[in-house]
Amino acid sequence: MSASRATVGVDLGGTHVRVAVVDGDGTIRHEHRGPSPSHTIDELVGSVSAATTELLAAARADGLEVRAIGAGVAALVDDDGVARYAPNVPALVNAPLRDDIAAATGLDTIIDNDANVAAWGELAHGAMRGMRHALLLTLGTGIGGGIVLDGRVYRGAHGFAAEVGHWQFDPHERMCACGEPGHWEAWGSGTALGVLAREVAVRGDAPSVVAAAGGDPAAVTGEHVSAAALDGAADALAILDTFADFVATGFAGLANILDPEAIVISGGLVNVGDVLVSRIRERFPLHLEGRAFRPEIPIVAAQLGDQAGVIGAAVLARQVDPGA
Secondary structure, three states, X not given: OOOEEEEEEEEEOOOEEEEEEEEOOOOEEEEEEEEOOOOOHHHHHHHHHHHHHHHHHHHHHOOEEEEEEEEEEOOEEOOOOOEEEOOOOOOOOOEOHHHHHXXXXXXXXXXXXXXXXXXXXXXXXXXXXXOOOEEEEEEOOOXXXXXXXXXXXXXXXXOOOOOHHHXXXXXXXXXXXXXXXXXXXXXXXXXXXXXXXXXXXXXOOOHHHHHHXXXXXXXXXXXXXXXXXXXXXXXXXXXXXXXXXXXXXXXXXXXXXXXXXXXXXXXXXXXXXXXXXXXXXXXHHHHOOOXXXXXXXXXXXXXXXXXXXXXXXXXXXXXXXXXX
């Protein structure tokens, strides 16, 4: 009997590396997690290679045949698998990541942006199953995106599509971490929630949130807002009302352009739960063109959670190993 086929997925971040053998059903069969040595590309690739070697041995013992590896990274990744720019991983600037991982592991290799990879995971095994046109939006420290068009993740002319956090939401206001003013990420990310909360706290209008931060308005973060909101604090809920409108406005702008079947939310802010997501759902139609004359666009939580990156990377690897 021939061995069952599987692929390796890599979720490569600025602080962590997660590598897993994933079977055709999207089940993680073997896994490695560890810190990401992000100082040089050689260290980073060496970490991925060492983990992969360990997992391949376990996979063979489990009757699995592995021929391909996929990786998702928070970077602009071109069609040649070169990580052109990664704001949080200094080693990944014009880094030939695909070729280096292929040489180190001996496996057919494919690389993409982490949000695109998460979209592949949700499309194959999560909330986007069966959809042809959908959006995945990751709300965390920043905002990432994966655009599904006609059943495939859209990468654009150079592989850099769906940097949705960096369209200009307001050209005169808050500076984005990328150095440009007024990007949506500066208004609708977890970092932006903290900025908004500190502005309110300094005015003296967020006593519960300040209390959650130990009494220091300057120490307030989005996590403090979330904690106070989950306890039902009116001041925290008012901050979420304002924040949810910023998020919903961005969702509607993208929906007006792309007309998706659904919007899937991933990332750390989803952990706040319905206290935030319900507010986004409520405000989203208010900014949508022709809302009374078009079908509802559901806003749903991603299903794969923190496994989306590694499972999605393994799904991506099937493109270079069609038999998997």
